[in-house]
C-alpha cells in the first residue's frame with residue numbers, strides 16, 4: 162500500500178482522481194491548494210503526488226519545484242489542463258516524473274502510477290547504487306581530467322540511478338556511446354542487457370521490425386516470431402544512437418512507445434508492455450531538425466528530458482595527452498608492442514592539433530603511430546602528416562616546436578599541482594623532477 166497525495170482546487174476533478182484510484186488499495190491524501198500540498202509534503206511519508214498544474218495560490222509547477230527540495234523521494238505526476246505540449250514539456254523539464262492530461266483516462270493514470278511506485282521501490286532498495294558509478298570508477302573508464310568532462314561525469318552520477326531518459330548530444334567520436342554504457346552499468350538495470358541501435362545504419366524498411374519485432378506470418382519470409390530490440394532490452398537499457406537519423410514515420414511509432422510504454426510487434430493483434438530505460442544520442446542539432454520539420458517536436462521533448470552535451474576534444478586540452486597515453490597502453494597490450502610512452506615532441510603535436518574527429522580520431526592516430534614507431538617512445542615522425550603540419554603551422558615559423566613543448570610542459574606541471582591539491586613537492590615527485598625544475602617550468 163502506498164500513500165498518494167492528490168492536489169486539485171476543483172472538488173469535481175479531485176473526486177474523479179479519488180474514484181479512479183480507489184480500487185488500488187492506496188491511502189489517498191488530498192489538498193485543494195498549493196499551501197496545503199506543501200504542508201502535506203513537509204509532513205512526509207508520501208510515495209507519490211499528483212498535482213494539478215493550475216492551482217489558485219501557487220502554481221502547480223511551483224509546487225513541483227518545491228517538492229523536489231522538501232520531499233525529494235516523492236515523484237510528482239503533473240495533471241495538465243489540456244493537451245498543450247507546452248505545459249507538459251515544462252512539467253517534465255521542471256522535474257515531474259511524468260504527466261497525465263485532463264480528462265484523465267483511467268488506464269493511463271493507473272499505468273503511470275504503478276510504474277512510478279515500482280520505480281520508487283527500486284530506488285529505495287537500491288539507494289546504495291547511487292554510489293556505484295563512483296566505485297565503478299567512471300573516471301577510470303573515462304578520461305576526465307578537464308573541468309568540462311568532470312562536469313559531465315557529475316551529471317552522469319546524478320542521473321544514473323533513475324530511469325530518466327537521457328539525450329547525449331555532441332560531435333561524432335566525443336564518447337557518447339561510452340557514456341551511455343557507463344550510465345547503464347551504474348544503474349539498477351546494470352545487470353540486464355544494454356541494447357544499442359544505430360538508427361542511421363539500418364535500412365528504413367527493416368528498422369521497424371528490428372525495433373518492435375514481428376509475429377510469424379506478418380510478412381512473406383517471417384517464418385517465426387522475432388523479438389524486437391525493445392523486447393531484447395527488457396529490464397535494461399535501449400540506446401538509440403544517431404536518433405536524429407530516424408525516419409519520420411518511425412518517429413511516430415517511437416513516440417508512441419515512449420509515451421504509452423507499449424509497442425505492437427508487426428502482425429501482432431495486441432500491444433505488449435515495454436520495460437526499458439531509453440538513452441539517445443545524436444550529433445545533429447535536433448532543435449534545427451525540428452525547425453526544418455525533419456524531427457518531431459513532441460518526440461524531441463520526450464527524449465530531451467535530460468540533455469548531456471559532450472564537449473568536443475578541442476575544448477578539453479587537459480584530456481588529450483592522458484587519453485593518448487591510455488590508448489598507447491591499451492593498443493600496446495592488444496598488439497603486443499609496448500612502448501615506454503610519448504615523446505615530448507609527439508605530446509606537443511597532439512596538443513596543437515584540433516581533433517575534428519575527437520577521441521575516436523585520437524585513438525586511431527595513436528594506434529597507427531604505435532604500429533609505425535621504431536623507438537622506445539612515440540615521436541613526432543610516427544604521427545600522420547596532418548599532426549606534424551598542425552605543429553609547424555601553429556605559430557608559423559621556426560621555434561614553434563620549442564614553444565609548444567614549453568606550453569605543454571607547463572600544462573602538465575599545472576595539472577600535477579592540481580592533482581596534488583597544490584602541493585608542489587608532491588607534484589614534482591610525481592613528474593620525476595626536482596622542485597627547482599618544476600618552478601623553472603612554471604615560469
Ligand SMILES: Nc1ncnc2c1ncn2[C@@H]1O[C@H](COP(=O)(O)OP(=O)(O)OP(=O)(O)O)[C@@H](O)[C@H]1O
Pocket residue numbers: 302303304305331332333334335336337338339340402444484520521524
Ligand atoms: N573520455 C574518454 N576516455 C576514454 N576513452 C574514450 C573517452 N571518450 C571516448 N573514448 C573512446 O573513444 C572512442 C569513441 O567514443 P564513442 O564511440 O563513445 O563516441 P560517440 O560520441 O558515440 O561517437 P559517434 O557519434 O560517432 O557514435 C571509443 O573507443 C571510446 O571508448
